[in-house]
Amino acid sequence: MHVRKNRLAATGALAAMALLLSACGGDDQAADSGSGQETETQSSAAPTSETSTSEMGNGMTTADDVYGPGCAQVPTDPNNEGSVQGMIDDPVGTAASNNPLLTSLTKAVKTAGLVDTLNKADAEYTVFAPADPAFEALPQETLNALLTDESKKQQLTDILTYHVVPKRMDAQGVVDAGSLETVQGGSLTVEGSGQDFTVNGAKVLCGNVPTANATVFVIDKVMMPES
Numbered sequence: 001m002h003v004r005k006n007r008l009a010a011t012g013a014l015a016a017m018a019l020l021l022s023a024c025g026g027d028d029q030a031a032d033s034g035s036g037q038e039t040e041t042q043s044s045a046a047p048t049s050e051t052s053t054s055e056m057g058n059g060m061t062t063a064d065d066v067y068g069p070g071c072a073q074v075p076t077d078p079n080n081e082g083s084v085q086g087m088i089d090d091p092v093g094t095a096a097s098n099n100p101l102l103t104s105l106t107k108a109v110k111t112a113g114l115v116d117t118l119n120k121a122d123a124e125y126t127v128f129a130p131a132d133p134a135f136e137a138l139p140q141e142t143l144n145a146l147l148t149d150e151s152k153k154q155q156l157t158d159i160l161t162y163h164v165v166p167k168r169m170d171a172q173g174v175v176d177a178g179s180l181e182t183v184q185g186g187s188l189t190v191e192g193s194g195q196d197f198t199v200n201g202a203k204v205l206c207g208n209v210p211t212a213n214a215t216v217f218v219i220d221k222v223m224m225p226e227s
Contacts, residue, residue, distance in 0.1 A: 059168030070205025092214035093118035104135035124168040125214035
């Protein structure tokens with residue numbers, strides 16, 4: 001009888017301990033569950049900055065990101081299709097044609113038959129767009145030949161596509177890349193940092209300009225691919 005009582009007592013103690021541990025485990029699970037809910041709530045409430053970072057990582061920019069001294073020559077009326085705000089919804093071929101800095105480029109793009117290529121809705125580009133003075137700095141005989149001589153069409157196409165990168169990047173992305181492969185097949189060399197950089201020696205007059213399918217950098221030079 002004495003041994004049986006001891007066994008019963010031990011069994012009772014073990015049962016009590018099991019109940020106690022079960023209760024503690026339940027409290028821990030509840031705490032863990034609450035912590036998980038809190039983390040989930042915080043995660044769903046925060047993504048504003050993360051979304052912005054993700055967008056910038058994809059080369060997307062907004063009107064607020066545009067910079068450079070040449071931007072002062074762009075119309076400021078948002079109802080003007082040539083303004084920064086007006087260019088946002090148009091694909092880059094159309095957007096460039098409305099920009100007063102890019103009339104010569106627009107003519108060259110039409111002559112080369114590249115409007116539809118640049119306007120592809122599913123494409124993503126970074127375009128280094130020479131401003132009108134950049135074309136004016138070329139020998140006029142050379143420029144006229146490129147724009148009027150049918151035999152020069154492939155050369156014109158090569159020059160223009162040398163200014164186009166088949167990936168959308170903002171200024172920081174361009175600088176981080178250092179070297180950019182172009183649609184033409186050649187590469188561009190980027191030097192500098194932040195917003196103060198050059199591409200094959202060309203300076204940015206107005207950068208981070210958003211369009212529907214591209215980020216545009218208006219530059220002060222027509223870049224020539226290696227022959």
